[in-house]
Amino acid sequence: MMPTRQLIAAGFDDLERAKRFLADKELIGLDLGVLVGHLSHAADPDQALLSLLRVIEHAPDALKLVKDPSLAPGFMRLLGASDALAGFLIREPSALQVLAAPAPQVMRGRSAMELRAELLRAVGADPSAGMPPVATARGEDGYRMLRVAYRRAVLSLAHRDLGAADALEAMPAVGRELADLAAAAIDGALAISRAEAAERFDPADIADLRLAVIGMGKCGAQELNYVSDVDVIYVHSSDRLEDELAHTIATELAVGISRAIDSSGIEPGLWEVDANLRPEGKDGALSRTLESHAAYYARWAASWEFQALLKARAIAGDALLGAAYEAMVAPLIWSSSERDGFVDSVQRMRRRVTANIKPSEVAFQLKLGPGGLRDVEFTVQLLQLVHGRVDETLRVRSTTKAIEALSMAGYIGRDDAQKFDSSYRFLRVLEHRIQLVNLRRTHLMPHKEAGQRVLARAVRSSVGGKISTAAGLLQRWSETKRLVRQLHERIFYRPLLSNSANLSADEVRLSPEAAQSRLRALGYADPKAAMRHIEALTGGVRRRAALQRQLLPVLLGWIAEGVNPDAGLLGFRRLSESLGESHWYLGMLRDSNAAAERLCRILSNSRFITDLLEVSPESTAWLGDNKQLIPLSYEALWAEISAKLKRNPAAEQAMRLIRLVRRREILRIALADGAEAIDQDTVGRALAENDRAAVRGALEVAQRTEFAKTPQLGEFLVVAMGRQGGKEIGYCSDADVMFVQRPFKDSSPEDAQAQALRIATAVGSLLGKAMVPAIAAEPRLEIDAALRPEGKSGPLVRSIESYEEYYRRWSQIWEQQALLRAAPMAGSETLAEDFMAMVQPLRYEQVMGEEQVREIRRIKARVEAERLPRGAEPERHLKLGRGSLSDVEWLVQLIQLQHAKEHPDLRTTSTRPALKAIGAAGIIPEADLETLDTAWSLATRIRSAGLICTGRVSDVLPTSWPDMEAVARWCGYAPGEASVMEDDYLKATRRARNVFERYFYGFED
Known part of the structure; x- marks a missing residue:
């Protein structure tokens, strides 16, 4: 009797059944301890033991594999991973020969040519024939031969896949071989279909009809699942047949392919051949000529169809015709992102896919749900389509190769690419292991814990043996989904994609002629100087230059939206040169939804911030993180300064560090102000x-x-x-x-x-x-x-x-x-x-006499007369002018002196809270207080904006258009609305002056 402890250690769940099966007569003579050790290699030892008994019953030779210590572990892994393949061994005992060699730890794939030849020979077709191969087997016999040969090849692949030391590393090779095997099966099915069609049509006509099968989706990308619909498009051509006859024969051949692959029979069908991605979908012709395809894509195709064509690859049938199809669609694919609303349409499609998942499946979806395979694929494909029109290195089909290409070219950060790649591989390995069980098309995590536990054991090698329980598997899957979703949302919806897609190919390439023309159109005053900056930023072959070449076509437009594009581009060049090879800087501008646009706007609108950024370039990182833009509290600032004082006893060094902290925080506040991350009151408090x-x-x-x-x-x-x-x-x-x-x-x-x-x-x-x-x-x-x-x-x-x-x-x-x-x-x-x-008591508890009120009025009048600079227009002075800061503040302070004794809420040092308290006390009507608040706020905002934009301190409303426009932009006005801001200010202060005169000079106790 086998010890219970050993069975538990081997991973058995049903111990009594395991003991009963181990006592079966089929296993007499075997060392059961050794056998259980072999079974421990299986993801599901219970299922492996049951399948072993069934296989031995129909194929006694299986005992040879069990007795060979080099072969038994791989055999048990296979039986414990796939009930469907165990069933195939029962139906086809000769397939055991496939398992007669140990599975290598490093995945070795079989070539597409080898697989095609094997499946063609299985149906009696000559793979080396000059004419299109025609099978000698047809009907049910032909279908069975093709399917058996296909499943033998899948058995071999699964054996090698399950034996690989690193399933994540092996995954691309597995997907590639499955795609090549599917292509070989379609070629074999076409050979059968040609033989069957010869019974209805003239064999010469069939020989003249050239048919190419274009693989789409995962098959076209050579990253197929174990079980998946194989998406195809059919193209036909004939040198002498009339169009109608050629179309009829092509349709017959296409229907015959599906029949050979998936009709019911003694040997079950393989998978569905899905031609719904063809022009017009189910309503369109099953096969078209190359010219008909070209006409459709030129006039009628939707954006999603070009995204689908990204994976298009000739997989079977006439190779020359297939190559011609690939050449025809390539320019259409790589120019498709220039279509109006292309990026938005792709993003909407991804949202629709998510929205259409059955509610009961959302929590179990590996493919379609948030953080699933589709998030990776849509992100990668969108980046390829937008940037691939000028960067040919991105024109690859498989997702893993595309991620690598995007990373090499800098469109995705290295760290993000590594995370995307490993997450994608992990999700695909999960999908493969789930599908292997029954060789059925599914993308759902097992609902029950037992199934999850088996899956956890099945993917141990993909994560270094760290997953062994259902809980561990679900935790890793949850972490992967969260990571993928974060990357997807950050990259898939990055604004640079939409803006890049709206540029012409010449604009994206930054060719000198196109660039200078565009610079003039955008409003750069000195296009030649701008071109020198661009050349300095984009010259060379280093990664930094490549990233700048991606970014600048879009950034140039954003910089040009500011008041001084030339200064903005110069500032961007200086900042970029200061940061040198900093890994985060250009990556942040590429990936952040806000940082790039914020930086461009600030550089072309604010000389003050540009100067500060040039000496503190690392502060640019704050633009990509709103949390970093939040001004530090007084307590945090003092804690930092206090620590510096303790470490630096010398007065000069200590004071230098204090002033550096102050400069840094002024920059943080200004950046937050420019990014509209904080309001005006917060700016004043933070600066104070x-x-x-x-x-x-x-x-x-x-x-x-x-x-x-x-x-x-x-x-x-x-x-x-x-x-x-x-x-x-x-x-x-x-x-x-x-x-x-x-x-x-x-x-x-x-x-x-x-x-x-x-x-x-x-x-x-x-x-x-x-x-x-x-x-x-x-x-x-x-x-x-x-x-x-x-x-x-x-x-x-x-x-x-x-x-x-x-x-x-x-x-x-x-x-x-x-x-x-x-x-x-x-x-x-x-x-x-x-x-x-x-x-x-001096400020809040005195009783104001009439004489004191008159004195305050007299002093205010003297300040207006004496302190206003000579030649300054009273209507335009922000501090001492009519209805400006001084008027509002003097009126508030007069009311505080008069009423703070009986109204404690008036006891505040700040103007705007005092205005609210005045209203709450009923001293001045709310409408008048709103007038005062509007004027004070606008004057304060304009006064700060003057320094921010020009780098000069000024208390006067600007008169030059560039300065006025820059100040207006900073204050939130749209481009070209400098005069609107001027009118708003003059109107607001005029109204505020009326309120001031009414209450300041005419106030009665």
Whole structure:
């Protein structure tokens, strides 16, 4: 009796049945321990043992294979993998000879010529005959001979496939041999069909009729499954027959092929010969002449038909006619992507395939479902069709070779290609193993755990033996589906495909004549200079140049959509040269749905960002990942700066690193702004928090330097004022601040004041002076303390007691107004708490008298009269002009001074939240507040856009068209709408000025 433990170790499920079968009389004399060891090689030992007994019963010679230790494992693998092939051995015991040699561990395929000759001889046809081969066998006998020969060949292939050490490596060779075997079967069936047709037609007419069979789909691509419909198209020709007779005979031969392959009989049919991909499908003629095919494809064919023709290959029948067909369709295939809406139509077709899956099958689909074989095939085919019109290296049929070609040429990244290839091979191996069981066409994962467990054992060699359980198989399949779907969605729907398809072949090739003509049409002012940039980017044979040749035809169009295409292309060249051979850069532009278009728009619209990118080119990576564009929080920034300070005690190096962090974050914010990943309020907050972290870092450096010379004599605080305190600054805004100090109890007040003054001066110097060596394209941060008591005439630093006394005794109303935006920025937290507690009553709890209101109005009028630059138009000044930033902010601050005591929601340092609080309190109607908010927001946006686009700080609405157009684009206006933006701004500020005058100068308590 065989030990149960040994049977379990061998993988048996039904132990009692296994013991009973092992005691069968057919196995008497065998070493059962050795036999069970051989059976352990089978994916399904239970099925292998049952099939073994059945085969031995009909073919006793099978025992020779069992007794040979070199042959038995391969025999058991076959019996445990395919019940259908075991049944074939029962029907054809002589086929056991196929298994009389060990299966090599490395898959060795048989040639197409060898297979064709073997199947033709099986039906009594001469494969070497000059005339079309004609079978001597016909009818049921002929069909049986052909099918038996075919299945013997499949038996041989399955034996070698199952014995291969690496099933993934063997998969392409298996698919190729299956396709060649199918082609040989069709040639054999055609030989039978010719013999049968001779009974109805003149043999001379049949000999004159040339028929070519064109393989489509997986057969044409030489990547056929074990069981699959073989898609074909028939082409016929005749030198002397009338068209009608030629068509009749061709149709008869085509019908005869299907009958020989798949009609019912003693030996079951092989597979369906499917001619539905022919012109007009089921409604079209079964066979056409070459000229008829050409006329149809030229006038009537749909886009999907050209995608199908990508796999077209002459597989049987007249070789010369088949070659002529291939030559006829090739130009049509490789120009098909130029058809209107081609890419969209392919993408829609893929979605339809997914949508039409039966709901009950979605979770089990290997082929059609999300992350299945079709996702790989559609992606690869679309890339081939779009880029293959100019790149002949892509004109291959099989999916694995196409993936390799796409990777070599740079259309898919190397890593993505490897993942696509290995995933595709794994899915195909699963499909092969599932189909081998019953030799039936199926693409569904087994529903039951037992079937999944058998499949897991069947594919162990394809994944290095890592899968042995149903759970392990399902996990690997799930991971594969997820990976394939991610790659499919990222590559299949990449915008470059649609844009590339819309270009002519000359435009894609970037030939000098076509390129210069296109550059002029696109709006490049200096096409010759642009061509020099293009030649510098695309010259050579390196992978980078190849990728640039793919990208530039589309990128040139996107760059030209900006205001300054010439500057944009120059910026792109400099950026590309800075990044050199960086593996991610061009791959990101090729693969990302957003990065390429964002970068082109930014380079041709923003000199400021282009300059920053040139010195920080690695930051371009953020454009491909919205998460990377999210501005860092103050806490994250300070953690980074604090770590750098600890590692770099030298003041100059520490300060250099702080300023590098600040520059990097300004670039991140600007890129996010240009990519519309953040809104205007977020821009202001992020810039303010970035400056706050830099000021705190500078304060740490200044104090560390000072305290190394003199012991610390007191606490120090930097208070943010103005728009900095309100966290609504723009790019390169000054930092409005006040400096506060408080001596320690045992320190001299005079010495503490002197130390605090040195620290305050050092902070401004560290942030404002040029670094050595210089930091390229650095946006400087100027410290402005003009809002302190007494303005520039007052001390730069005061003690908290001095502030308190000054505000109590001498402060003017404008100084209380300035405190409305005060907020701690850096320094002592306890001093910050005490200072804010001290100023709180001054800004929010005072009772405004009429005299104070008149003083605020007087000061505002004086600011308008004196601070507006000479010659500036009040209607166009963004900061001090009529209805602009100053008007809105002064009105808000006046209302805060008057009403914040009874309305706590007004106690905010930011303008827009204050406007909302004013509306909630019912102080000003919502319509008027909306007018103020619109004007303030548009002025803020235009002011920042001016610096972003031109690289110059300006507080005036641009007057030159290029600057106005660039600013308008940045602000979200469509191309050519600079005047619309100008009208919007003038209208918004005019209305805001009316609201301002009504409430600021006419307000009554």
